Amino acid sequence: DIQMTQSPSSLSASVGDRLTITCRASQSISTYLNWYQQKPGQAPKLLIYAASSLQSGVPSRFSGSGSGTDFTLTISSLHPEDFATYHCQQSYNTPRTFGQGTKLEIK
Amino acid sequence: QVQLQESGPGLVKPSQTLSLTCTVSGGSISSGSYYWSWIRQPAGKGLEWIGRIYSSGSTNYNPSLKSRVTISVDTSRNQFSLKLSSVTATDTAFYYCAREVRGRDWVTWFDPWGQGTLVTVSS
Numbered sequence: 001d002i003q004m005t006q007s008p009s010s011l012s013a014s015v016g017d018r019l020t021i022t023c024r025a026s027q028s029i030s031t032y033l034n035w036y037q038q039k040p041g042q043a044p045k046l047l048i049y050a051a052s053s054l055q056s057g058v059p060s061r062f063s064g065s066g067s068g069t070d071f072t073l074t075i076s077s078l079h080p081e082d083f084a085t086y087h088c089q090q091s092y093n094t095p096r097t098f099g100q101g102t103k104l105e106i107k
Numbered sequence: 108q109v110q111l112q113e114s115g116p117g118l119v120k121p122s123q124t125l126s127l128t129c130t131v132s133g134g135s136i137s138s139g140s141y142y143w144s145w146i147r148q149p150a151g152k153g154l155e156w157i158g159r160i161y162s163s164g165s166t167n168y169n170p171s172l173k174s175r176v177t178i179s180v181d182t183s184r185n186q187f188s189l190k191l192s193s194v195t196a197t198d199t200a201f202y203y204c205a206r207e208v209r210g211r212d213w214v215t216w217f218d219p220w221g222q223g224t225l226v227t228v229s230s
Contacts, residue, residue, distance in 0.1 A: 001170075034216045043203055043220035044154065050214045087154055091207075091215040095169040096144075096156040 002026050002090050006099035012107040017078045021102045023071045023088035032092040035064055035073045038101075039084045047086075048073065080106075109134040111204050111221035119198075119228050125191040129204030129221055136185045137162040142207035143187045144217065145178060147200040150225075155200075159207055160187055194228045201225050 003026035013019050023033065031051035036044035046055045048064035051071060061076040075082055083106050088099040115127035129143070136143060144159040158168035160178045168176050172191070180187040191198060202224055205217040 032214055036217070043205075043223050044217070045220070046216055046218040049216035049218075050210065055218065089154070089217070094156075094167045095171070098154040098156070100153045 001095055002029060002092060002097050004088055004090055004097050004099040006086075006088055006102045008102060009100060010103040010105065012105045013078055014107045015078050015080055019075045019078055019104070021073045021086055021104075023066075023073070023099050025069045025071075025090055025092075028068045029090045029092035031067045032090055033064075033066065033071045034089045034091060035062075036087045036089065037082075037084050038087060044087060078104075109206060109219060111206065111219060113202060113204050113221045113224040115224065115226070117225055117227060119194055119226060120230050121195055121228055122193055125189070125194050125198060125202075125226055125228070127189045127202055127204075127224065127226070128186050129188070131185045131187075131206075135182075136180065136187065137182050140209040142167075142209070142215070143178075143180065144205045144207050145189045146203045146205055146217070146220075148203070148223075149197075149200040157189065157191075157202075196228050199226065199228045 005024045007022045033051045035048040038044040047058050052064045063074045085101045085103045087101050110132045112130045119125045142159040145157040148154050158178050160166045160180050175192045177190040205220040207215050209215045
């Protein structure tokens with residue numbers, strides 16, 4: 001199985017901050033990498049697919065980059081509604097695997 | 108707009124079989140380049156992919172659960188289902204159904220997801 005490791009596991013930030021979350025795959029996955037946002041009591045919601053493609057309806061302050069084993073999710077300026085948990089997921093092969101999640105909290 | 112909704116018992120006894128159904132609305136389960144997937148999440152923990160089914164009935168399972176999992180599809184009802192046998196307390200989790208969309212170059216992603224249902228394994 002491909003192991004996905006996110007860093008940090010949690011962080012505190014303020015509204016307006018620029019933020020980057022990292023996801024590392026245990027082997028090269030090209031750009032077969034997706035990002036999801038999950039708020040408490042809700043299902044995950046797709047933000048970014050294929051490493052850098054913004055899902056329709058997702059604000060442009062979210063962006064993704066990377067290929068191979070190292071990927072980043074960037075939020076250019078945090079809004080109050082962005083405080084949530086973020087998950088990366090590889091679709092290079094099965095079983096599909098997810099990172100452990102990064103919990104973003106308000107400072 | 109496609110929507111997914113999980114249904115099934117919220118409490119299952121140890122050693123019994125967990126059974127959940129996902130009803131798809133707003134689109135046909137038989138159309139398009141989609142897989143229909145089950146994913147679970149223990150409270151406060153990460154996401155685990157259980158497996159998926161194509162409308163033709165072909166399946167892929169997580170090897171860690173393969174011996175206990177069966178996913179099936181009922182195209183006439185626009186539903187797909189999960190059975191997980193011999194459950195223990197470690198199977199207690201939120202269970203989500205999701206559509207896996209296939210894009211260019213075989214890139215895929217999960218969208219949308221059902222709202223999720225909590226299944227507790229306890230006597």
